[in-house]
Ligand SMILES: NC(=O)C1=CN([C@@H]2O[C@H](COP(=O)(O)OP(=O)(O)OC[C@H]3O[C@@H](n4cnc5c(N)ncnc54)[C@H](O)[C@@H]3O)[C@@H](O)[C@H]2O)[C@@H](O)CC1
Ligand SMILES: Nc1ncnc2c1ncn2[C@@H]1O[C@H](COP(=O)(O)OP(=O)(O)O)[C@@H](O)[C@H]1O
């Protein structure tokens with residue numbers, strides 16, 4: 001698992017290393033600048049082989065200091081470099097000032113605000129370096145920055161200026177520099193993987209500047225093959241998942257979930273459908289078993305069989321039946337995934353749901369469902385972020401999980417999974433994990449089934465939800481363009497095989 005860091009954690013790691021005497025701030029700045037120049041060369045070898053004109057925008061802090069290093073290294077490599085500083089050279093912090101002095105032996109330092117007033121002609125540059133603000137950004141960027149979208153290749157140093165490093169949200173209505181390439185140092189920051197981060201960063205390179213690892217708290221989900229490898233044993237040794245279906249003509253969502261649960265290795269999967277849907281389901285199912293489950297009372301009776309060890313309900317149920325079934329399911333204290341209508345059914349009284357939830361539950365809301373159950377948290381998340389560090393999707397999911405008393409998986413390109421104890425993971429479907437084809441009807445139902453299947457197999461809720469999120473995106477990526485929800489369970493065998501399951 002890769003760790004992601006907050007800005008404060010990154011500062012603490014740096015300060016500790018400097019205090020311990022293992023490295024100086026100046027050395028770290030040099031390594032950072034060198035890393036950016038190396039990444040530019042790797043990404044655009046043709047431009048690097050025939051250097052043209054580069055624009056360096058440097059800010060008043062250490063991000064600007066990196067900019068002065070980059071300006072020097074680019075100039076030495078043959079680029080014609082124009083450097084514009086926001087703020088005064090005298091006020092730069094010590095390491096940045098030292099690098100400004102080294103740069104002054106090679107080129108001029110122009111005033112950025114004056115240049116913007118006069119009009120900065122960005123069309124003359126092949127390359128632009130955004131070294132205005134990094135992890136120190138706390139306020140909106142009050143600068144009329146030029147639009148670089150049609151001009152030079154834009155490289156953000158550490159994080160695009162204007163983006164909050166702890167939330168991936170734009171600070172206020174200030175400028176946001178969109179980059180083609182972002183080079184960050186030591187580890188990803190939360191802002192690279194949440195909210196607007198991935199879209200603003202372009203491609204992301206993490207450059208090692210020789211700091212010791214550790215100190216992070218929120219991991220990015222990586223596959224753990226031990227979680228899905230199947231050991232010898234009887235089918236009941238791998239659990240029995242029950243997925244509840246909606247009425248006739250609304251059974252597809254539950255069938256998708258059930259198939260995913262079976263494919264991910266649950267020993268048995270049963271679909272519980274109301275009487276009017278039995279014929280429709282029977283015509284569509286083979287390995288998945290079918291039982292008549294009309295209402296909550298019928299479910300309670302069925303759950304007398306304690307071999308049924310994981311439940312999934314919500315997709316396609318309709319709110320009234322979902323509420324009735326959810327109450328019965330939660331009383332049975334099984335591992336339970338609640339999704340879709342089983343969440344919406346409690347929109348008028350979320351506390352009634354929270355009172356019944358227990359630590360073996362997983363809620364899987366998308367943005368709309370999250371806002372119905374946690375309206376105050378959703379409001380905080382959608383209100384403009386005036387200051388950094390801004391309230392993040394990670395903060396909101398953690399609060400939601402604590403309130404619900406169970407694991408919450410808040411869906412999206414930036415899926416956040418948190419448990420009631422505060423443990424959290426992020427699955428970012430961007431960069432080398434991009435899966436835009438997953439935004440397709442029924443994909444969420446498949447995720448519900450994957451989680452239920454892994455719960456049936458005995459995984460803890462946080463692990464089941466995290467690994468399911470990874471498998472879901474991996475299946476989408478492996479299938480590729482044209483993906484529809486039905487393809488996800490069918491692609492799972494290849495994904496599992498590739499993981500040595
Ligand atoms: N932490 C580390 O280990 C390293 C940090 N380095 C660089 O240092 C950067 C962090 O440097 P700083 O902490 O100096 O922060 P920044 O350079 O991001 O910001 C400088 C200062 O500007 C002020 N400020 C914040 N928002 C503003 C706004 N909207 N308008 C005007 N002023 C504003 C703040 O006082 C802030 O400290 C990193 O992003 C990275 O680029 C690198 O040199 C390598 C090592
Ligand atoms: N752009 C995207 N990249 C990666 N995953 C996505 C993207 N958009 C949606 N998803 C994922 O697809 C699933 C959609 O679920 P949901 O919104 O419940 O839709 P449905 O109810 O139609 O199945 C979620 O797991 C979500 O995280």
Ligand SMILES: [K+]
Pocket residue numbers: 063130131132133134156157158159160161
């Ligand atoms: K920057």
